[in-house]
Structure formats: structure tokens, C-alpha cells
Amino acid sequence: MKQVYIMTCTFLWCDKGTLITASAHIITAVIGSGVLSLAWAVAQMGWITGPIVLLVFAVVTWYASTLQADCYRNLTTGKRHYTYREAVQSILGGAKFKFCALAQYSNFIGVSIGYTITASISMAAVKRAICFHKEGHQSGCHLENNRFIIIFGIAQLFLCQIQNFHQLSILSIIAAITSFGYSFIGIGLSIAKVAGGSHARTTLTGVEIGVDVTKEQKIWNILTAFGNMAFAYAFSMVLIEVQDTLRQGPPENIVMKKASSIGIMITTFFYMLCGVVGYAAFGNTAPGNFLNGFGFYEPYWLVAFANVCIVVHLVGAYQVTLLFAEPF
Numbered sequence: 001m002k003q004v005y006i007m008t009c010t011f012l013w014c015d016k017g018t019l020i021t022a023s024a025h026i027i028t029a030v031i032g033s034g035v036l037s038l039a040w041a042v043a044q045m046g047w048i049t050g051p052i053v054l055l056v057f058a059v060v061t062w063y064a065s066t067l068q069a070d071c072y073r074n075l076t077t078g079k080r081h082y083t084y085r086e087a088v089q090s091i092l093g094g095a096k097f098k099f100c101a102l103a104q105y106s107n108f109i110g111v112s113i114g115y116t117i118t119a120s121i122s123m124a125a126v127k128r129a130i131c132f133h134k135e136g137h138q139s140g141c142h143l144e145n146n147r148f149i150i151i152f153g154i155a156q157l158f159l160c161q162i163q164n165f166h167q168l169s170i171l172s173i174i175a176a177i178t179s180f181g182y183s184f185i186g187i188g189l190s191i192a193k194v195a196g197g198s199h200a201r202t203t204l205t206g207v208e209i210g211v212d213v214t215k216e217q218k219i220w221n222i223l224t225a226f227g228n229m230a231f232a233y234a235f236s237m238v239l240i241e242v243q244d245t246l247r248q249g250p251p252e253n254i255v256m257k258k259a260s261s262i263g264i265m266i267t268t269f270f271y272m273l274c275g276v277v278g279y280a281a282f283g284n285t286a287p288g289n290f291l292n293g294f295g296f297y298e299p300y301w302l303v304a305f306a307n308v309c310i311v312v313h314l315v316g317a318y319q320v321t322l323l324f325a326e327p328f
Contacts, residue, residue, distance in 0.1 A: 016245065016247055017242075017245035017246045017247060018246070018247065019255055019258055019259055019262075021173070021245070022242055022243070022245070022246060022255065022256060022259035023259045023262045023263050023266075024173045024175075024176045025238075025242045025245075026235055026239075026242065026259055026260060026262075026263030026264075027176040027179065027263050027266055027267060028175040028176045028179065028313070028316055028317050029235040029238055029242075029317060030232070030233060030234075030235045030263060030264075030267045031176070031179040031183070031267050031270065031313075034228060034231070034232050035179075035183055035186075035232065035270060035271060035274050036182070036183075036186050036274060036278075036289045036290055036291050036292075036310075037228060037288050037289050038054070038228070038229070038232070038271055038274045038275035038278065039190070039274060039275055039277075039278025039279050039281070039282055039286040039287075039290060040225070040278075040286045040287065040288050040289075041224075041225035041228045041229055041275065042054075042206070042225075042275040042276060042278070042279040042286075043202075043206055043207055043279050043282070043283065043284050043285075043286040044206050044207055044218075044221040044222050044224070044225040045205070045206045045222060045225055046202075046203055046204045046205040046206035047202065047203070047204050047279075048204050048205070049205070049206070050206065050225075050275060050276075050279070051272060051275070051276060053225075053226065053229055054229055054268070054271055054272060054275060055268070055272075057229050057230055057232075057233050058233065058264055058267075058268040058271075060233075061233040061234075061235075061264055062260065062261060062264045064236065065235075065236070065239060065256075065257070065260035065264070066257050066260065068236060068239050068240065069239070069243060069252075069253040069256040069257050069260065070253050071087045071091060071240065072087070072240055072243045072244070072252050072253055072256070073252070073253070074090055074091075080244070081240060082240075082241075082244050083240060083241055083244075084100070084104060084236070084237060084238070084239070084240045084241065085097055085100055085101045085104060086240075087240055088100040104237050107237050108237070112318060115314045115317060115318045116149055116152050116153065116318075117145070117149070118310070118314060119148070119152045119310070119311050119314040119315070119318075120145040120146075120148035120149040120151075120152055121145060121148075121292050122291075122292050122307040122308075122310040122311050122314075123145075123148035123151065123152070123307070123311055124143040124144075124145050124148055124292075125291070125292035125303075125304075125307040126304045126307045126308060126311075127141075127143055128141045128143060129297070129300045129301075129303045129304040129307070130300060130304060132297050132300065133297075133298070133300035137297050152311075152314075152315070155315055156315070156318055156319070159315065159319050160319070162319075174312065174316060175312065175313045175314075175315070175316025175317055176313075176316075178309040178310075178312040178313040178316075179309070179313045180270070181305075181306070181309040182291065182306040182307070182309040182310050182313070183270045183273075183274060185291070185302060185303075185305070185306040185309070186274055186278065186290060186291055186306065187270075187273045187274060187277050187278075189281075189290075189296045189302070189303075190274075190277040190278050190280070190281035190282075190290070191277055191281075193281040193282075193296075194277070194280050194281050198281055200279075200280065200281060200282050200283025200284075200285070201283045201284055201285075202279060202280065202283045202284065203284065206222075206284065207221065207284045208284065212284050212285075232267075232271065233264070233267070235263075239256070239260070242256070242259075243256040278290060291303060291306050291307060291310070292307055292310070
């Protein structure tokens with residue numbers, strides 16, 4: 001096990017991380033382009049339930065992260081657990097860690113596929129934004145995403161060769177900044193839409209049965225919105241790996257709890273703004289993603305830039321999420 005630690009630390013420059021870098025890693029892992037779909041999620045539940053559910057998931061995630069931070073060291077021996085899977089093996093014992101590893105790596109696979117697809121859609125959205133500006137909003141401007149998926153994959157293969165955690169930390173910070181960038185753009189465009197006299201239809205209970213959706217669709221959409229909000233806060237699969245990068249000094253669990261609190265507060269702030277302001281702008285017809293789903297067409301250069309930020313963020317998030325995972 002010590003050999004695994006040496007290999008991991010050689011790759012990631014362990015013991016160099018700080019509260020700032022840990023917070024950046026958390027923000028990068030948590031905030032994704034899914035933040036732009038929160039307007040749709042709030043639209044399914046309305047003004048009352050939507051924000052409440054977001055806050056509930058924030059509190060649950062914060063509490064769970066504080067408990068998990070205490071699992072970094074064995075309470076009896078003080079031995080470090082360098083991965084989430086190792087912590088499960090040490091604390092729960094038996095074969096449970098194998099099931100944990102299966103769940104964790106299945107999650108990694110799903111997340112990596114989601115990042116790849118979303119990034120390719122945003123790449124295509126950049127060209128579509130320019131096309132809509134030149135050809136008109138009624139133009140099809142259809143593009144295949146396959147080539148953009150290949151481009152994203154090649155970029156990840158290149159970045160996977162980086163063997164310096166300092167560079168990876170910079171990548172994580174850049175990814176966090178770009179996530180703020182497209183979130184601010186989405187919020188700003190939504191505010192401008194509302195200030196411009198948008199009279200989107202909103203209700204206390206969200207989309208209406210018989211008007212917007214059927215009863216079955218309402219139930220399905222609410223469950224989907226719950227899942228979107230819950231998944232939007234998930235970063236437990238990399239928390240211990242991020243904690244293992246912290247430098248010697250203050251106890252790692254204390255620093256990690258602070259980093260988790262900072263990360264969750266910042267993400268919740270943006271989630272609430274994107275969800276609530278986006279719902280006010282689009283109402284019950286809120287698109288699944290109002291940047292690459294073209295809830296906005298103009299200014300086209302700003303929409304294109306926001307999608308570039310999404311791509312840059314997902315490039316970094318892909319690396320931060322997957323490079324913290326050790327192979328079997």
C-alpha cells in the first residue's frame with residue numbers, strides 16, 4: 001500500500017495542496033455545465049419546492065462531506081487512507097470495498113461520458129451561435145457532434161501525460177474560473193431578459209398539468225429534476241483523493257472541512273442564482289440548457305464565449321475527476 005502512495009504522490013505532488021487549491025478542486029468537480037439546466041429543474045417544481053430542494057441537497061452534501069473528511073485517517077492507528085476505496089476497505093472491511101470500487105469507477109465512467117458529450121455539444125454550439133447570427137435564428141444550423149467528441153478525446157489524451165500536480169492545480173483553478181464565467185454569463189443574460197420585459201409564465205408549483213405537461217410527464221420531470229439537483233452536488237468520489245493532496249500542517253480533516261464548506265457555499269450561491277433567475281427569465285418553458293440549448297441567441301459572441309468556457313471547464317473537470325482515481 002505504501003508503494004501505491006509513492007506512485008500516487010509522484011504523479012500528483014502530494015502534500016503541496018492548500019485550502020485554496022482544495023476548494024478549487026471541489027468547485028471544479030461540483031460545478032459543471034449542469035448548473036445551466038437548473039432553471040429547467042426549478043421549472044418542474046416551481047418557486048417553492050425548487051429552491052428548497054436545492055438547499056436541502058446543499059445541507060446534506062455539506063454534512064456528508066464533513067463526515068467523510070474524518071475518514072481520511074484511521075481513528076485508531078492514524079494511518080492515512082489515500083483513496084475513497086481504501087477508506088472503505090479499512091473502515092468497513094470485508095468485500096464491501098470491492099462493491100464500493102465498482103460503484104465509484106462506474107460513476108467515473110458515467111461522468112467521463114457525460115463530460116465528453118456535453119463538451120462536444122458546447123463546441124458545436126459555438127459554431128451554431130455564429131451560424132444563427134449570420135443566417136438568422138430560423139436557420140437549422142445543424143452540426144454533427146462526432147468530430148467534436150474526437151477532438152475532446154484527443155485533448156484528454158494529451159493532458160493525461162501531465163505528471164506535475166502543480167500544473168494540474170493550475171488547470172483546476174482555470175476550470176473553476178471558467179465555470180464562474182459561464183455561470184455569470186448565464187445569470188447576466190437571464191437578468192437582461194427579465195429586465196427587458198420578458199413575461200415568462202411562472203407558477204408556485206412549476207409546470208402545470210394539462211397546460212404544459214401530462215400528469216405522467218409531471219411526475220417523471222420532477223423525479224428527473226430531483227436527480228439532476230442531487231447529482232449536481234456529488235463529489236464524494238474524489239473527496240479523499242483531494243484531501244490527500246493537502247500539505248503537512250493543520251490536520252487534513254479540518255482543512256478539508258473548510259474547503260468543503262467554501263466549495264459548497266459558492267456552488268449553492270451559483271446554483272440558486274442560475275435556477276431562480278433562469279426560471280424567472282424562461283418560466284415553465286425553460287430549456288434544458290439555456291446556453292447551448294439556445295435560450296439566448298444574442299449577443300452571439302457572448303453566447304459563443306460562454307460555451308468556450310464550458311468546454312475549458314469540462315476539460316479541466318475531466319482531468320481533476322479522473323486523474324484522482326487510481327487504476328485497479
